[in-house]
């Protein structure tokens with residue numbers, strides 16, 4: 001197949017079998033990956049490229065007709081992912097490719113490349129690339145090796161570890177969202193070095209903007225004098241909610257301290273019930289409010305009402321909530337993971353815990369509460385400090401990787417770096 005001209009609009013197939021772009025955010029299988037897919041596809045579409053996303057459809061959609069998601073972006077429903085585990089999806093790769101091929105033929109679509117997301121999609125994408133004679137760009141989103149290294153979540157399935165290593169070695173280009181992810185990846189697949197680009201994820205600055213704190217608290221019914229620590233995310237063990245609750249036990253002397261928990265699988269979520277019991281056992285049940293899932297449109301109210309966002313994770317590949325909080329003018333206290341690790345290092349946007357013990361996180365939270373980083377002036381300056389992280393920048397970084405591959409250049413990491421100061425994060429070369 002002839003490569004497209006260097007400035008031509010591209011036709012991109014994205015394959016994401018495990019998480020779709022339209023699920024309820026904050027549920028156990030719908031989080032950052034879904035946000036990222038939707039934003040990346042939307043920005044590529046806005047720049048004039050065509051994106052067909054092969055992914056699970058939203059719950060109420062039936063049939064095989066493509067759904068328009070944004071200008072130039074369509075969702076082709078691949079229902080296999082809705083109830084299958086990642087391992088099943090990996091094992092059903094050939095069958096799923098059959099579905100994708102049928103949908104593609106019916107739409108008479110042709111692609112310049114495939115960008116696949118998460119390990120469960122990698123094998124199907126590999127087979128598609130072979131059939132269509134196009135390059136394969138892979139984003140793993142989280143790495144089994146990372147989870148194992150930071151003892152996050154359960155034992156990672158050995159098939160996943162082996163598959164990620166094999167896919168990373170075989171694909172044409174890799175995109176990872178943070179320098180730490182690249183380091184972990186290269187440790188288990190050193191040959192991927194020249195093919196791996198760091199392209200940080202972004203934030204929607206239109207949607208995530210500061211609301212005056214008094215107003216946000218009034219609208220949420222939060223007493224103005226409270227010290228509010230906010231958690232936003234899926235409720236899965238590697239997110240570290242239990243660590244955060246133990247950290248709050250260290251801070252029980254701060255009588256006005258409250259924790260708001262946003263996310264989870266609803267009132268019957270057994271994990272949430274366990275966490276509530278954990279707080280009860282410490283006599284802190286009155287200090288926590290489980291708010292359930294909140295839509296992205298309503299989230300700025302929560303970020304703006306909080307004194308700080310806490311990110312207590314054992315492992316993150318990025319952590320979109322960090323950018324969202326900062327875009328709303330709220331500082332962050334975090335364990336040293338993902339985007340927090342390089343965004344908070346200089347202490348100007350929040351505090352990085354010195355380790356993963358609850359006491360380390362408690363110190364970071366207390367220090368941040370005591371420094372009064374929150375004021376209207378500070379909110380604007382926090383927001384400005386991450387101005388480089390719009391999703392259009394992420395799309396430009398991904399596009400540089402695509403173009404480098406299509407023009408036959410080998411070093412995709414250089415291609416992506418060429419779009420920005422360093423790895424694309426806007427922080428300059430020194431952060432690596």
Ligand code: UDP
Nearest residue numbers: 025026031032233263293294296319320321
């Ligand atoms: N989120 C949401 N509503 C919720 C909980 C989470 O919209 O109730 C969104 C949150 O705003 C963020 C995403 O889900 O955009 C979580 O992404 P992150 O990278 O922080 O975590 P991941 O899910 O990738 O582990």
